[in-house]
Amino acid sequence: MGIIIKPLVTEKLTVLGEKLNRYGFIVSRDANKIEIKAAVEQMYNVTVASVNTVNYHGKRKSRYTKAGMLKGHTNHYKKAYVTLAGEDKIDFYANI
DSSP, rough: OOEEEEOOOOOOHHHHHHHHHHEEEEEOTOOOOOHHHHHHHHHHHHEEEEEEEEEEEEEEEEETTTEEEEEEEOOOOOEEEEETTTTTTOOOTTTO
């Protein structure tokens, strides 16, 4: 499995991409900042200035149904915020 799972395209990150040249990705939970930097540089042909990571832990969820109470949890995942150097840009919509 690769380092980068998928890019995050949200309203907040779109504004950050335009103003601060910062983009977000869902990455593998065991990836470190050096591996994330290399993967982004290779995949998008850009220069990465910095990488910040955030670990999200899944929450317990429960709901009531006709069959009774169902219990489960959401998945754990890791986010990476990547700041690009210079005038580099990433266009997530180029392949559509």
